Amino acid sequence: MANAPLMPKATAVWLVENTALTFDQIADFCKLHVLEVKGIADGEVAQGIKGLDPVSSGQLSREEIERAEKNPNYRLRLLESKVRLPEPKRRRGPRYTPVSKRQDRPNAILWLLRNHPELKDSQVMRLVGTTKTTIESIKERTHWNAQNLTPMDPVTLGLCSQIDLDIEVQRSSKDRPAALAEGGGATLLPAEVTTSHAPLDEPFVASRKPKEDALDLETVFAKLGGSRKSEAGEEE
Numbered sequence: 001m002a003n004a005p006l007m008p009k010a011t012a013v014w015l016v017e018n019t020a021l022t023f024d025q026i027a028d029f030c031k032l033h034v035l036e037v038k039g040i041a042d043g044e045v046a047q048g049i050k051g052l053d054p055v056s057s058g059q060l061s062r063e064e065i066e067r068a069e070k071n072p073n074y075r076l077r078l079l080e081s082k083v084r085l086p087e088p089k090r091r092r093g094p095r096y097t098p099v100s101k102r103q104d105r106p107n108a109i110l111w112l113l114r115n116h117p118e119l120k121d122s123q124v125m126r127l128v129g130t131t132k133t134t135i136e137s138i139k140e141r142t143h144w145n146a147q148n149l150t151p152m153d154p155v156t157l158g159l160c161s162q163i164d165l166d167i168e169v170q171r172s173s174k175d176r177p178a179a180l181a182e183g184g185g186a187t188l189l190p191a192e193v194t195t196s197h198a199p200l201d202e203p204f205v206a207s208r209k210p211k212e213d214a215l216d217l218e219t220v221f222a223k224l225g226g227s228r229k230s231e232a233g234e235e236e
Contacts, residue, residue, distance in 0.1 A: 003078055004031040005059045007052050014051030016041050020069045029076040105130050108154035109138050118172040127160045127168060
């Protein structure tokens with residue numbers, strides 16, 4: 001609440017009990033409804049709440065209170081704090097998933113594991129709001145509903161946006177060039193793999209053709225020369 005004192009109800013209790021301020025002045029300062037302040041004065045609201053002195057807490061000066069007591073139309077001003085507290089950094093946790101869509105998360109996880117095996121478990125957790133245990137159970141086919149799972153795009157299901165998915169894929173692709181260079185480059189998956197509904201065990205690896213030995217020209221010509229000599233001997 002902007003420009004409101006800390007613990008507004010406790011502050012209002014203290015002002016009602018210790019000052020001659022009007023209900024309107026207290027309500028304006030504490031950002032409460034005037035009827036709520038009147039209820040505090042009547043003992044109907046904020047029962048059991050201990051009053052908080054705004055003067056000792058540095059939120060209001062004694063001179064400001066006296067000035068307001070002399071003029072019912074005067075509005076109290078909150079003192080600016082001399083201490084600047086840094087804003088707390090929000091830690092981004094797992095994405096919240098509506099209850100109606102939580103049953104689709106295993107299907108989305110299976111789709112991500114098949115189509116983007118480069119994603120880390122932590123990235124999958126952020127995209128669909130799941131847990132590492134669930135991901136492992138789907139990988140190992142120990143999920144309670146593993147037989148009925150169908151890979152479904154999490155973007156289509158509304159579990160994440162296409163932008164979020166692209167960002168995670170780009171992050172994971174930063175470490176891929178070195179791995180691809182060692183592995184000989186990426187290959188397209190065959191149709192029987194992409195269209196299969198079988199659970200994912202291991203990423204598909206294309207078979208590599210054996211390398212042919214480099215031709216040695218001297219050896220070739222030596223063989224040709226030997227064959228010609230043998231042919232000449234037979235003719236004699």
